[in-house]
Amino acid sequence: MKARFSPxxxxxxxxxxxxxxxxxxxxxxxxxxPYGQNLSDSLLPIGGRSFNGHFYLLGTDTLGxxxxxxxxxxxxxxxxxxxxxxAVSLVIGVTLGLxxxxxxxxxxxxxxxxxxxxxxxxxxxxxxxxxxxxxPSVAGLAIILGVTSWVSYGRVARGMTLSLREREFILSxxxxxxxxxxxxxxxxxxxxxxxxxxxxxxxxxxIIVLEASLSYLGLGVQPPLPSWGMMVAExxxxxxxxxHLAIMPSIALFILVIxxxxxxxxxxxxxxxxxxx
Amino acid sequence: xxxxxxAAEATPTTALDRVPVLSVxxxxxxxxxxxxxxxxxxxxxxxxxxxxxxxxxxxxSGSGKSLTMLAVLGLLGSGLRIVSGSIRLRGxxxxxxxxxxxxxxxxxxxxxxxxxxxxxxxxxxxxxxQVAEAIRLHNxxxxxxxxxxxxxxxxxxxxxxxxxxxxxxxxxxxxxGMRQRVVxxxxxxxxxxxxxxxxPTTALDVTIQAQVMEVLAEVRARTGAAMVLITHDxxxxxxxxxxxxxxxxxxxxxxxxxxxxxxxxxxxxTAGLIASLPQLERKVETLYSIPGFVPDPRKRPTGCAFAPRxxxxxxxxxxxxxxxxxxxxxxxxxxxxxxxxxxxAWSTAYQAKLENxxxxxxxxxxxxxxxTTVLRASNLSKVFTVRGKGLQRSKxxxxxxxSFDLKAGKTLGIxxxSGSGKSxxxRVLLRLAEAGGGEVYLNGSPLFSLRGRELRQRRRDLQVxxxxxxxxxDPRMKIHDVIAEPLRIAxxxxxxxxxxxxxxxxxxxxxxxxxxxxxxxxxxxxxxxARSLALNPDVLILDEAVSALDVSIQAQIINLLKxxxxxxxxxxxxxxxxxxxxxxxxxxIAVMYLGRVIEYASTEAVFSTPAHPYTRGLLAxxxxxxxxxxxxxxxxxxxxxxxxxxxSGCAFRTRCPMATALxxxxxxxxxxxxxxxxxxxxxxxxx
Ligand code: SF4
Ligand code: SF4
Numbered sequence: 029m030k031a032r033f034s035p036x037x038x039x040x041x042x043x044x045x046x047x048x049x050x051x052x053x054x055x056x057x058x059x060x061x062p063y064g065q066n067l068s069d070s071l072l073p074i075g076g077r078s079f080n081g082h083f084y085l086l087g088t089d090t091l092g093x094x095x096x097x098x099x100x101x102x103x104x105x106x107x108x109x110x111x112x113x114x115a116v117s118l119v120i121g122v123t124l125g126l127x128x129x130x131x132x133x134x135x136x137x138x139x140x141x142x143x144x145x146x147x148x149x150x151x152x153x154x155x156x157x158x159x160x161x162x163x164p165s166v167a168g169l170a171i172i173l174g175v176t177s178w179v180s181y182g183r184v185a186r187g188m189t190l191s192l193r194e195r196e197f198i199l200s201x202x203x204x205x206x207x208x209x210x211x212x213x214x215x216x217x218x219x220x221x222x223x224x225x226x227x228x229x230x231x232x233x234x235i236i237v238l239e240a241s242l243s244y245l246g247l248g249v250q251p252p253l254p255s256w257g258m259m260v261a262e263x264x265x266x267x268x269x270x271x272h273l274a275i276m277p278s279i280a281l282f283i284l285v286i287x288x289x290x291x292x293x294x295x296x297x298x299x300x301x302x303x304x305x
Numbered sequence: 306x307x308x309x310x311x312a313a314e315a316t317p318t319t320a321l322d323r324v325p326v327l328s329v330x331x332x333x334x335x336x337x338x339x340x341x342x343x344x345x346x347x348x349x350x351x352x353x354x355x356x357x358x359x360x361x362x363x364x365x366s367g368s369g370k371s372l373t374m375l376a377v378l379g380l381l382g383s384g385l386r387i388v389s390g391s392i393r394l395r396g397x398x399x400x401x402x403x404x405x406x407x408x409x410x411x412x413x414x415x416x417x418x419x420x421x422x423x424x425x426x427x428x429x430x431x432x433x434x435q436v437a438e439a440i441r442l443h444n445x446x447x448x449x450x451x452x453x454x455x456x457x458x459x460x461x462x463x464x465x466x467x468x469x470x471x472x473x474x475x476x477x478x479x480x481x482g483m484r485q486r487v488v489x490x491x492x493x494x495x496x497x498x499x500x501x502x503x504x505p506t507t508a509l510d511v512t513i514q515a516q517v518m519e520v521l522a523e524v525r526a527r528t529g530a531a532m533v534l535i536t537h538d539x540x541x542x543x544x545x546x547x548x549x550x551x552x553x554x555x556x557x558x559x560x561x562x563x564x565x566x567x568x569x570x571x572x573x574x575t576a577g578l579i580a581s582l583p584q585l586e587r588k589v590e591t592l593y594s595i596p597g598f599v600p601d602p603r604k605r606p607t608g609c610a611f612a613p614r615x616x617x618x619x620x621x622x623x624x625x626x627x628x629x630x631x632x633x634x635x636x637x638x639x640x641x642x643x644x645x646x647x648x649x650a651w652s653t654a655y656q657a658k659l660e661n662x663x664x665x666x667x668x669x670x671x672x673x674x675x676x677t678t679v680l681r682a683s684n685l686s687k688v689f690t691v692r693g694k695g696l697q698r699s700k701x702x703x704x705x706x707x708s709f710d711l712k713a714g715k716t717l718g719i720x721x722x723s724g725s726g727k728s729x730x731x732r733v734l735l736r737l738a739e740a741g742g743g744e745v746y747l748n749g750s751p752l753f754s755l756r757g758r759e760l761r762q763r764r765r766d767l768q769v770x771x772x773x774x775x776x777x778x779d780p781r782m783k784i785h786d787v788i789a790e791p792l793r794i795a796x797x798x799x800x801x802x803x804x805x806x807x808x809x810x811x812x813x814x815x816x817x818x819x820x821x822x823x824x825x826x827x828x829x830x831x832x833x834x835a836r837s838l839a840l841n842p843d844v845l846i847l848d849e850a851v852s853a854l855d856v857s858i859q860a861q862i863i864n865l866l867k868x869x870x871x872x873x874x875x876x877x878x879x880x881x882x883x884x885x886x887x888x889x890x891x892x893x894i895a896v897m898y899l900g901r902v903i904e905y906a907s908t909e910a911v912f913s914t915p916a917h918p919y920t921r922g923l924l925a926x927x928x929x930x931x932x933x934x935x936x937x938x939x940x941x942x943x944x945x946x947x948x949x950x951x952x953s954g955c956a957f958r959t960r961c962p963m964a965t966a967l968x969x970x971x972x973x974x975x976x977x978x979x980x981x982x983x984x985x986x987x988x989x990x991x992x
Pocket of ligand 1: 572573574610611612615617623624629642644645
């Protein structure tokens with residue numbers, strides 16, 4: 029195996045590296061202070077310096093908090109929510125997809141019916157309704173986002189299972205007395221999972237955007253915990269005065285989402301070749 | 306074949322009037338592997354194809370036969386490159402032509418027929434349009450009406466009934482055989498000088514294969530085109546080719562007129578191939594099998610590439626150090642072997658050994674031939690409901706009253722073409738599909754009523770080996786784990802047992818540490834067999850288990866199966882479309898047609914006195930070495946009828962050369978004729 033990357037992979041890796049620095053490295057720096065307010069330093073521009081000589085690489089917000097630190101913390105919150113939501117939806121989707129594809133019959137009809145139903149209701153609307161009832165919290169957000177986005181995993185998992193279950197190594201195992209659980213664990217899951225990771229890298233971007241939109245609407249993360257969506261919402265009011273307030277989180281969001289999109293496309297290309305062969 | 310065609314084939318050609326249509330000289334083709342290594346896939350290949358001639362290009366997979374002809378067409382894929390040598394079509398050098406110039410030649414001077422008509426035809430275009438396209442490409446100024454008339458003429462030339470109606474149909478409305486006829490029509494559209502047929506009938510059933518080969522011979526006779534017939538099927542080339550070139554690991558190892566080649570092969574590989582072919586005429590206890598497998602072109606042995614597998618090399622230094630050149634031996638013959646003079650003696654000695662074995666031990670006693678019934682099927686039936694357009698539902702009777710009775714240690718052959726229901730039968734026996742009716746008894750107790758854990762326990766006695774060695778092994782698993790799987794399911798895993806199983810099938814314990822993609826087709830099939838034997842089954846269902854393998858590998862696996870049967874007292878159900886293999890391995894045969902058993906008897910009886918016209922047609926359709934022309938009157942006519950609307954009375958009557966009015970009224974029952982236990986379902990069965 030040689031470690032040579034395609035252009036797409038290289039871009040994806042670069043973009044994600046930038047985000048990793050923001051989310052992981054920045055909080056380790058001494059300047060990290062997402063909550064410290066300093067009203068006299070409020071709304072400093074990018075690279076701004078306060079009169080007492082404090083340097084703010086990305087400026088400050090309305091309350092004079094360091095934008096870089098805020099962005100990093102918000103990034104942590106967003107990725108945390110994204111990852112947990114993806115994990116939740118992956119588990120639900122793969123389980124339901126494998127069950128539907130392996131057992132077929134009425135179970136499959138029910139599961140796929142559920143999927144159709146889920147898709148027929150706009151996700152944002154559903155999310156708004158649910159958060160309005162349950163009330164916003166980070167854990168709740170992750171679970172709700174996860175539960176409502178299992179359908180793409182389920183569909184792909186089912187499709188792959190349908191073709192795999194007719195493959196002769198699974199037929200052989202059935203003839204040898206393998207139970208459904210055995211076949212699903214030993215043969216289906218390991219063959220389906222790599223494909224699921226592609227779906228996951230695509231879905232991750234979607235979830236981040238969804239979370240941002242919810243937070244933007246005030247239904248997501250609650251202050252003082254920042255989230256990119258919320259930061260965009262706050263910054264909107266100062267677009268003329270301090271455009272970086274809304275622009276910086278937007279750019280961060282953009283980089284993360286595009287990075288994951290590219291990553292999933294790069295994966296898909298690689299795996300297509302495998303599927304053909 | 307028409308008389309004209311036979312005359313054309315038989316026309317003696319003297320050395321003087323020979324103008325080569327195609328002449329390939331010292332052709333070398335290389336591939337660049339992803340890690341930048343260059344590998345020679347075709348090495349120093351030279352041959353001529355003369356006017357009116359059929360040259361058979363024979364070789365196993367990886368021999369370079371198809372690559373050579375793709376080079377002639379200028380269709381080498383990316384990464385492949387002609388390094389040296391020349392290709393002349395009617396004297397014109399074509400290796401240095403641009404893609405555009407080559408396009409003018411393809412289809413006009415030379416055209417090709419690929420193996421799979423399904424992928425050759427565009428599924429969304431009407432058939433007539435596709436043939437018209439082939440004409441228009443090279444005749445841009447022909448009028449619409451003129452072209453259409455020509456298409457219809459071509460379609461009727463290749464024996465497609467109702468060409469006017471068929472003109473505007475789509476490929477999926479054609480059967481496999483009819484599609485291949487369309488492809489032939491396209492290839493012949495501009496009356497090319499040279500036709501390249503790459504495994505043209507490999508995807509078709511035998512009865513259809515015979516029809517398609519005849520059409521091919523007829524259209525060739527009409528236009529006088531020369532042909533290169535690329536195939537792995539020695540029987541087919543022996544019937545249809547004038548001259549043969551045998552390829553091995555990228556080189557031509559022997560060239561000879563076909564009759565001479567089969568009568569006295571000079572290269573040890575050719576001799577070995579011929580000896581390893583199961584034959585219809587006689588049954589031998591063990592087939593000769595060329596040991597080992599075709600070398601990876603990256604790791605070709607130095608010296609003669611065939612040396613590690615050669616029966617007469619004996620490790621002689623010349624074979625190991627120097628690659629033999631293709632040298633002419635007598636008129637029209639050439640061979641690439643240092644010791645080709647010894648091949649004849651080897652063949653004779655081998656033949657003599659066979660006959661000795663045959664006379665001394667007529668029937669070796671089997672370990673467990675105690676006459677108890679192990680597997681019994683009674684009146685199995687299976688109906689599929691097929692959804693048509695809208696609310697239409699039609700019923701497909703995949704199995705109708707199939708019964709048999711299989712004694713311990715015996716082998717039952719289930720023979721049939723596509724649509725016969727033989728694969729459905731395998732699935733029903735294995736309970737991978739539920740039967741619509743009937744019962745299967747394994748060691749005397751019924752199988753169908755079993756559920757859950759009980760079923761999982763009992764089905765261990767009935768195991769299966771599938772056709773496709775590529776999809777039967779989980780690619781992610783180590784071979785050791787593949788074979789261990791049934792043991793783990795049963796909770797009786799031990800590493801020794803796995804190694805013992807590997808040894809049973811001729812593999813080492815070390816092989817267990819590798820993954821399936823590293824193994825060749827034959828080795829994978831060995832692994833699949835080892836896995837099926839893990840739980841000591843009584844019955845093994847071999848579903849086309851050797852059909853996907855090359856001739857020399859097929860012989861190895863057949864011998865292995867026979868040996869395992871002797872050693873372990875196994876009972877086999879051997880499902881196959883290949884009658885010569887079936888003859889070689891089976892004790893009894895059931896022939897199926899459209900879901901029904903239409904003949905059921907001992908192997909000897911089926912081959913010596915086939916009772917059903919379909920069986921006789923099948924036997925007549927099999928191309929065999931040194932036998933031509935075959936019983937033409939016996940061939941089944943036309944295509945398989947739509948299984949959703951089978952004909953009234955006898956299902957075979959639409960294709961039967963003996964059908965009468967009675968056949969349309971009453972369905973014949975499967976019953977004895979004269980001899981006991983020779984069952985057949987025909988009103989006019991021959992005893
Ligand atoms: S040259 Fe030697 S190894 Fe090669 S085929 Fe002849 S005898 Fe066998
Ligand atoms: S019953 Fe009639 S149609 Fe059927 S096989 Fe016999 S002769 Fe042919």
